[in-house]
Amino acid sequence: MFNEVLPDIIQKNDTKAILLVADGVGGTTVDGQTELEAATTPNLDSLAAKSSLGLHYPVGYGITPGSGPGHLALFGYDPIKHQIGRGILEALGSGMTVKKGDLALRGNFASMKNGLITDRRAGRISTEKCEELVAKIRENLDNIDGIEFDIKAARDYRFAVVFHDESLRDDIEDADPQQIGLTPRPAIAKNPESERAAQIVNKFIDAVTEILKDETPANTCLIRGAANTPDIAPFEERYGTKAQGIAVYPMYKGLARLVGMETSDGLQTFDEEIAHLKKTFDDFDFHFLHFKYTDSAGEDGDFDRKVAMIEQFDDALPQILDLGADVLAITGDHSTPSCMKSHSWHPVPILVNGQFAFRDDCKRFTERDAANHGILGHIPGQAIMMYILANCNRLMKFGA
């Protein structure tokens, strides 16, 4: 599309850029105006008045992006070419790290009686119980046929497991009968290359079932969503920038690590994220900072809380501006209109500020202002990194 010429034109310098992502920030007009329009945002307004704005499509026209594709696009990767499987997302969301060649899977603890699956969610056991069972498995099971693995509890009855062996390919059917009253269904390879993965998964299920045989109600597990780590060129190799991702939630730290960004543990609030950004500002060329709460409020269908979260985001902006980054970009990974209580396909406003950025006629960071006056127009999400790099003077002239 455009970034195939990157390797020829990337150059390094000592500029610093911040990509500020307000998750799900975009909206639509069912309530008369969008959350961004309804919010009082003096800092965003004043920044918009001296920046370039536009609207972006994270994945494509009409497509509602999940968090994975949405962030990959913001990081400048093709979200359709680099699809992130369910198992990888569950592992990332559980705070695990996946490496090239890993095979990640989602697990359910389940109940079995007389050889039949009687509950696919083991009575929806608590997260604490899940952690206890995972610890028990870990104590009793070190490897499968010499292949090492990590296992981590997720929410409720769910866990993630990651096998570290490049020979395990992800083309296997789910080991899940999908309904109760049936015998456990083994993992089945879809092609010869995945035969080994199916064997390892089935041995893992057998070992877990043996370890949990005296537990109630969770005495076996179902395994789904097998996925290899996507083969993604690391951020630093692709862009020549040393990058970090700052996020509270494991999923977003995981997505940052997936593209080779460094991450830190233990941040619990937006204030702590900003404090961390300040502390580490000199250590990286590129900072991705994730603000989750706009999306959470949108998903909950709470228009007023989403407005309040945008205002909280706006309040913090001066601290970020004070760092004096050469380029600051602000956007969302997708829209989450509170009237829909879900992600949506609506295009997302994008703001790029830097020394040479065109000051268009936008006065606010809103969907409407971006549509009416944005100099950037309507762009694919992947274009945003190109604008950040260009404004950082990190892209040389193409051709003579």
Next chain:
Amino acid sequence: MFNEVLPDIIQKNDTKAILLVADGVGGTTVDGQTELEAATTPNLDSLAAKSSLGLHYPVGYGITPGSGPGHLALFGYDPIKHQIGRGILEALGSGMTVKKGDLALRGNFASMKNGLITDRRAGRISTEKCEELVAKIRENLDNIDGIEFDIKAARDYRFAVVFHDESLRDDIEDADPQQIGLTPRPAIAKNPESERAAQIVNKFIDAVTEILKDETPANTCLIRGAANTPDIAPFEERYGTKAQGIAVYPMYKGLARLVGMETSDGLQTFDEEIAHLKKTFDDFDFHFLHFKYTDSAGEDGDFDRKVAMIEQFDDALPQILDLGADVLAITGDHSTPSCMKSHSWHPVPILVNGQFAFRDDCKRFTERDAANHGILGHIPGQAIMMYILANCNRLMKFGA
């Protein structure tokens, strides 16, 4: 580009959508304003004020679309990948149905004397005479080497012929000397795969010439535009929607059938089209309704009549709105500025209305309002189906 992920995200539900196509509706400003700007359109204005607008490029920047590519793009198919040959278009325009594997060709009745072509159009015989000749051929000729065919008169001296045999490939040169005073030129295969098609076409020409040997002035025929039916995934398979196309002119019904829509015969006016839409509204998920008269007036160079046709279109809109479709999209398949008396490359306004559509600042369905305020921006024609599906909630989230 974006719709390669369709198979993964399509879901079915009971929503209903209408795609209203005012053929050639877009214009340019040679007369001070466009036909859409000059027209009085209270219903379109009020709909525009609560919809999302934009401008679309049916085929590409600067490209003037024919009716075939224009409609394929609106139906969400890549008009460059799926090219519709002249023979297929002539067959569709003559009201014939083509099936996968068919070979369709355009024919001219012509005059021959002493073995030389003396008139490539047989003195422009009337459509009635053409029908008479076609009937005579049909009575005397059942098949060519066992291959069945359909033949139908088009306008004046033209006809279409469709051979039903998958072995006939369309890479053959026109059987047309292009100028008078030359001997008839046979069809010549461009490669070995098309050898059989060339033979069959030449035998057909010989048979027709024998049947018409005592006719004057039309005593032979020229054959051009060999084309196989394009291999297009049916609409219902691609989108999961049961679809119909409502049109007066055979060409547009033919294009609808080409993508697997159902069509009806016998509709003569826009009023009859709308009556048919009402009658069959419950029977389909997706309705394509074609309004021809904006294009006809534009092609005739009649600015005022095109304005009047837009106003007629606007008058009918309330009846369509009353059906309560979940999503209504209005656009054209290309622009036909009356000052140019032809199709043109100018981008075409698109309007999408639905429960969650963003209400942008457009107050009218005009090229200018869409450019100034349209939240959809400038999009490829193929994106329109994605927006219709998204607004119908027929596209699941892409990735988690």
